[in-house]
Amino acid sequence: MLNHGVSAPLADDDYLELAARAARARGAVLTATTVAASGHPGGSFSSMEMYTLLYGTARVRATEPRWEDRDRIVISHGHTSPGAYTALALAGFFPLAEVEAHFRQAGSVFEGHVERSAPGIEWSSGNLGQGLAAGVGLALGARLTGGEWHTFVxxxxxxxQKGQVGEARRLAVKERLGALTAVVDWNHIQISGRTDDVMPVPVAEDWRADGWAVYECDGHDLTLDA
Structure with missing residues (x-):
């Protein structure tokens, strides 16, 4: 069932719906970035299934974006905002046409980097590498306040490659934050070139070494066999 929490089983039709959303969202990303003559369609395409799955299965309410018991979804690589906005639109948070027409336009809530002014956006992004620390804070907040939400980053x-990510990973383990999940789009590309050429990082090995349970998969596979 969609939007009943990630532990709820998905029916065959749910997988098909999520795959259809991802395909439609990609077209909308192209429209939005073309109209704006700016933006990051490549990164948005790469993370599209991630966003479709998160906003389609997490406990969130499109009609009540600030519902107190909602799951928290933090987007650390905020420049992929076209992907996040279109996925949110197809989850019912606002009309898709608004994203296509107003992305990165003056006065629009659909900023080039995700901002909390857009319904469904949990955290305003900035410099890369800060989102996991924000997610750790939200997960700690749930514990301190008795909240039952799950935090996704x-x-x-x-x-x-950034040191703050490693610090946040280790703090999460130290605090035993079981209601925290990080999803990494490992596409081997960053703005300066191939990640291995810019600064090689053994991504999965680093997370495992810090005490996280790590699962690797094809991030674009939303078929029934996923």
Whole structure:
């Protein structure tokens, strides 16, 4: 069932719906970035299934974006905002046409980097590498306030080169934050070139070494066999 939490089983039709959303969202990303003559369609395409799955299965309410018990979804690589906005639109948070027409336009809530002014956006992004620390804070907040939400952090592979990511990983383990999940788009590309050429990082090995349970998969596979 969609939007009943990630532990709820998905029916065959749910997988088909999510795959259809991802395909439609890609077209909308092209429209939005073409109209704006700016933006990051490549990164948005790469993370599209990630966003479609998160906004389609997490406990969120499109009609009540600030619902107190919602799952928290932090987008660390905020420059992929076209992907996030279109996925949110197809999850019912706002009309898709608004994203296509107003992305990066003056006065629009659809900023070039994700901002909390857009319904469904949990955290305003800035410099890469900060999202996991924000997610750790939200997960700690749930513990301190008795909240039952799960925190998800969507990340890029390029930002894994930053020291703050490692610090946040280790703090999460030290605090035993079981209601925290990080999803890394490991596409081997960053703005300066191939990640291995810019600064090689053993992404999966680093997370495992810090005590995380790591699962690797084809991030574009939303078929029934996923």
């Amino acid at each position: 969507a990340m890029s592979d390029g930002e894994q």
